[in-house]
Amino acid sequence: MKSKKSLVYPWQPQNEKRYKLIKFEDDNVLKTTRGVLTDYSSLSFHSSFGFNNNVIAKEMKNQINHSLLTFSKFEQQFQTEIANELLDLLELKGHIFFTQGGADSVEHALKISRESNQRRVILSRRKSYHGATLGALQITGDHRRNVFYLPKGGHHWIPEPKDDPDFSKTLNIIHKIGANNISGICLESITAKNGVYILPPTWIDGLRQVQSKYKINIIFDEVVCGFYRTLKPFGFHHYKIKPDIVCMGKAISNGMAPLGAVYFAPKIMTYFNNNAFKTGHTNYGHPISLAALRGVLKYIKQKSFKNKIETNSKILKNWIKEIGPYIAESRGTGFLYAIDLKSPVSHDVFYQNGISIVMNESTLILCPTISLTKQKLIKDLSQLSNVIRRYS
Numbered sequence: 001m002k003s004k005k006s007l008v009y010p011w012q013p014q015n016e017k018r019y020k021l022i023k024f025e026d027d028n029v030l031k032t033t034r035g036v037l038t039d040y041s042s043l044s045f046h047s048s049f050g051f052n053n054n055v056i057a058k059e060m061k062n063q064i065n066h067s068l069l070t071f072s073k074f075e076q077q078f079q080t081e082i083a084n085e086l087l088d089l090l091e092l093k094g095h096i097f098f099t100q101g102g103a104d105s106v107e108h109a110l111k112i113s114r115e116s117n118q119r120r121v122i123l124s125r126r127k128s129y130h131g132a133t134l135g136a137l138q139i140t141g142d143h144r145r146n147v148f149y150l151p152k153g154g155h156h157w158i159p160e161p162k163d164d165p166d167f168s169k170t171l172n173i174i175h176k177i178g179a180n181n182i183s184g185i186c187l188e189s190i191t192a193k194n195g196v197y198i199l200p201p202t203w204i205d206g207l208r209q210v211q212s213k214y215k216i217n218i219i220f221d222e223v224v225c226g227f228y229r230t231l232k233p234f235g236f237h238h239y240k241i242k243p244d245i246v247c248m249g250k251a252i253s254n255g256m257a258p259l260g261a262v263y264f265a266p267k268i269m270t271y272f273n274n275n276a277f278k279t280g281h282t283n284y285g286h287p288i289s290l291a292a293l294r295g296v297l298k299y300i301k302q303k304s305f306k307n308k309i310e311t312n313s314k315i316l317k318n319w320i321k322e323i324g325p326y327i328a329e330s331r332g333t334g335f336l337y338a339i340d341l342k343s344p345v346s347h348d349v350f351y352q353n354g355i356s357i358v359m360n361e362s363t364l365i366l367c368p369t370i371s372l373t374k375q376k377l378i379k380d381l382s383q384l385s386n387v388i389r390r391y392s
């Protein structure tokens, strides 16, 4: 017998009223039984380049005429080629391991770090989200870690960088734990849902020092901030530091196929050259997912894309200035901003006015499609201003 509730939905009570999604329209419009909604979150940070991006879709369609299988015991040229292109975008020398998505990238990054330096402890921040798998959830700081079955040990919190700008409190913690026990520090280059905090340069100096002095791996979770979300290819490009490990996901395939990737530095590879790489899934570097990545890379290499994001980021920055009187504080860069409203507007009010947006208490997390036409972006932002002006 068919159950009415055969499908299970993540991160929500199953009894919640659910509207139907009818169509993804244009670059950022959702047609639903709740009405037409303009999306300001790139569908939870992943569809950075538009819902119906033709360049990406074309690469995926073409791939269907070729192999649809992968088998990791043998070399497949297309996987190497795309890994090399990804290294170019990262502007780093090293190695790429493909994964199934964001959390899976973090999960593998933690394993790679721990295995390669044979140390156990990972340091992370409370204002963070790293994914739903157990390893990633253990180092996550936000409310989503509240499950009783988290793994124990091998993890320690560090203070928020804004509360420790000279890194001294973090350094004390490192000395207390013993630097030789610490495998890595894992953090978002710019926190996403948890408030969009940019790291202070003096804190980065501290990070660089423990990286070189104590050989602690610096692991940047770029699942949200990768692929031009912050105007630079990756969030860490805003800082003077070369990461040892980078976690990628979401916009890596514009959300059009499941994919993630982990970058790691040559020094880490020296361990795995002679020791088995003890992790991985059967369906490794799937051709359709990698075709989506090929499409993303093709799309972002276009000159018109670079021009568009330069223009759009200025429009967004100016818009934030314009609604200044309604804002207590704003933080961010590129296409990722946190806007603390002086008086909160409920999620429902935004929905009723045709807006789908990520909120964290009275903070709006603005993460729009980065490749909208200038006219569409201006139109959308005026819709958002109208609601803020009317209800805040």
Ligand SMILES: Cc1ncc(COP(=O)(O)O)c(C=O)c1O
Residues within 6 Å of the ligand: 045, 101, 102, 103, 104, 106, 129, 130, 131, 132, 188, 192, 193, 221, 222, 223, 224, 249, 250
């Ligand atoms: C910074 C960060 N890392 C990792 C993840 C996990 O990605 P996914 O949900 O695609 O597994 C997320 C998801 O929101 C994220 O924001």
